[in-house]
Amino acid sequence: MATEPKMSRKDKRAAKKAETDPLKMSRRRQVVETYRMSKQGDPRIGLWMLGSFLVFGALGFGLFTLLPGSGTAKMVFAIIGGVMIGFLAMMIVFSRRAQNAAFKRLEGQAGAGARALSMLRRGWRVDEVVGFTKQQDMVHRVVGPPGIVLVGEGNPNRLKALMAGERRKHERVASETPIHEVIVGNGEGQVPLPKLMKHVRKLGRQVKPAEVTDLLARLRALDAQRPKVPLPRGPVPTSMKGMRGNMRGR
Template identity: 45%
Template structure:
């Protein structure tokens, strides 16, 4: 009885997610409904016509209905994904949202390990391919942030391969929609234990830097340091 109630409560949640995804996609892609429906109708109609030709319209219709539903789901999923990335592109932190989707693949993602007042930011992902630094923002400023982060990490993980990725559509950059694929295509060079060790080192480095005493304001000019006795 409890299982039945659970499944009934889950279905409205899933339907609501699908409805919200469709509404979001339609705002960016107004023709998504017509395209998905056309794919389904054409696929089902083609199989039904073949069924009449071979004198098995019922079986062909069932097969056509299932295949039409599958194709409609695939087309809608791709267009919904494209619409989602289109809305995120250019937004601060968009790359971090994409990187969070690869956590289940054994990656450890740390958003915003470096940033500046212009909202250029560096995210770090550690996995079996090594360390991946992902920068988003102005390419020239991001370049300096990447260099600074690599120098900082070299204190504790100098022997670990580091891959730099700048998100964007210019030459040499990786589009946001292809970021996850780019990371998953990297060759694996470390074991799971080595990944864990690297993460522990980087975490310790972050704790050390965050605990360093930092002056809460500008240093006064012409200050005289006390002479040692």
């Protein structure tokens, strides 16, 4: 009788990683894992989801019953429409509260801003830790419609010099491109982590898509002149990435 071949340590590690990597999970598993992790930081997420389903489902049912027609077909149509509207509302609530729960878990961690910025969709390029200090202050770079956005994390006093230096470096290779500075935090003049993406998107459209390609080429030349520092990655940022892919489809 043939025996099953034993898995090597390398294969076991790969299989274990695949089990926890949202990009390799099924869509149902992504939702389950995202819900499980979100519930740790937001114990009432299940009640909010149920409430939104019932409230908006009932509203949808009521709206569909007002449509012309009568009989069993109209009732079935109203029930299906109510369920669909309720489910849509529930998924919107789930997405928002899961994202907020993830941001809460990220706050205070090194590289939290970069993890939040990774949620930006197409049209944005995020480069993590383009500048840093030994005290783990760091500057990330976002390239998109507003131009160049330098996002600082860490001690505000140390970040002033670090961000000023990064601004000078970027001005040398992209003098005509608008450069914005943002510091992540809860102090005066800072942007809280949950509002970071929204703040960056609201900086406006100052660079045309055709100009971004040339800009990225010049920035690659700048980055080639300096070393990169590895950014520690935790389970929460990965879950955020999986949640984003699951909510908008692969």
